[in-house]
Amino acid sequence: MTPGRGQQPLVTFAAVRAGYRQAVVGPVSFQVMPGEILGLSGANGAGKSTLLNALTGVARVFSGKIHRSPGLSVSHHRQRPVLPPELPLTGGELLRLMNAHHQDQPERLQPLLDKPLAKFSGGQFQFLQACACIGSQSDLIILDEPTNNLDGHAIHSLSGLLAALAPHRGVLLVSHEQAFLQDHCSRVIDIPLSDWSYQTP
C-alpha cells in the first residue's frame, strides 16, 4: 500500500498527550493517510496502545488534538482480545458482527467459520479478530500487536490481507516485531519512553 497523494488524512494526532488518570505518553504528532500503513514502535510501556485507545475514546486526551476525517469509520483489533469462556457464537457469526464477508477471508480461516468460539485456541481467536477488523470495510483499521500468538502461516495470511487493502483505507499498526513493521508499513514512528510512561495507568 502506498499513501494517496493530495488526499485528506484519515486521522491526525497533533501534539497529543494521552493517558487514563494522568498522561502516560506524548506529546505525539502524526497523520495516517488513505492507502498508508503507519507503524508505531517503541519499548514496552511507551504508551503505544494508549495512543490507540485515545483514538477509540477509551483513553483520555490531556492536551493536543485528534482530528478525524468527517464520517471516519474505525475498527480496532485490541491487544490480547478476551476469548469468552462459553458463548455459542461461531467464527462466522463474529465476522458478521463486523460486516466482514466470509468469501473475502483467507483460506486458513474458512474451517473456523462454523466452529464455536469456545473451541478456538488463543491464536485462532486472535487471528479471527484481526480478520474481522480488516474485513469490516472501515476506513481506518487499528491493529494492536496482531501477530501475538500467531503461527507463521497465520502471519503470512495476515500479510496477504494487509497487502490487498483498498487504497482509500488506512492502517495504524502497533507491533513489537520490527520485521513485521518493516515489511508492511509505509512509515514507522518510534514512540519514546517518557518520564510518565513509568506511571501506572
Next chain:
Amino acid sequence: MMDLEMLTELFRVPFITGLLLTVVITLTGAWLRLREEWLAGLGLPHIAAAGGVLGTLIGLPVTLSAFLATGAAAGVKTLAGKASNNHFALMLILGWGAALMLAANSYQGEMIGEGLLRGQIYFSTLNHLYGVLGLGLLVLCSFSWLNRRLLVQQFFPDHHSANQIASWPHELLFAVILVSAVVLGTLSLGALPAFALFFVPSWVAFGLAAGWKQGLILSLIIGISAYIAAFLLAILLDQPFGPTLTLLLSAVCLLRLIPAR
C-alpha cells in the same frame, strides 16, 4: 367438562402472563450471560421484593415501589460503571435481608414478602398481562438491533466509542427491559423461580448450541417447555408452582452432561 372450562377460564390470564414472561426472561437471561452479569437475575429480584414490601409499609402500590427500588439499583449500577457479579451478589444479600426484615415488622408486609419471594402466578391480573404484553412488544421490536449492539459491545468493546456511536441508547433499553422483566417476573413468578428462568435455559443451551442464534432458540425451547410443564404439573398434582418450576429446571441442568457440539 364444566370443571375444565372453569379451570381454563380461571388460569388463562396467569398462564399467558407467565408464558410471555418466560420468553422475555429467558432472552434477557441469555443477554445477561453474554454480558457476564448473570447474577443480576438473582440480585435484582430480591431488590424488587424488598421494594415491594417497603411499598406496603409506606402506602405505595407494590408494583410501583418494586419498580422504583429495582430501577434505582440498576441506575446506581450503571452510574458506577461496568457491573460485575460481585455487585449483584451484594444486591442479593441486601435485598433478601431488607425484604425479610421489613416483612417481619408488618403482617401485611410479611404476606407480600412471602408472595414476592415464592411467587403468586395464580393471582396475576389483566394489568400484569398488559404490562407483560407491552414488555414483550418492546423486546420484539428492538430485538435485532439490541442483540447486535450487545454482541458487538462484548466482542469489540470500544467499537461504538471508536465510531462515535453513543452506547447509552442500548444500555438504557437493556436496563428498561431487565428492570421490567425482573419486577414483573418477581411479582408473578417469584424471585427464585424468575432467577431460575434467567439462569438455567441459557446456561444449558450455551453448553450445547453451536451458534448464537441456535443458543437463543434452544434457550427459549428449554424455558417455555419447563414453564408449560411446571404450570400443568402444579395444577394436576396440586403443588406450588414456583418450586415445581425450579425443580424442573434443575432437572433440565442434567442436559449439561451431554458433550458440547
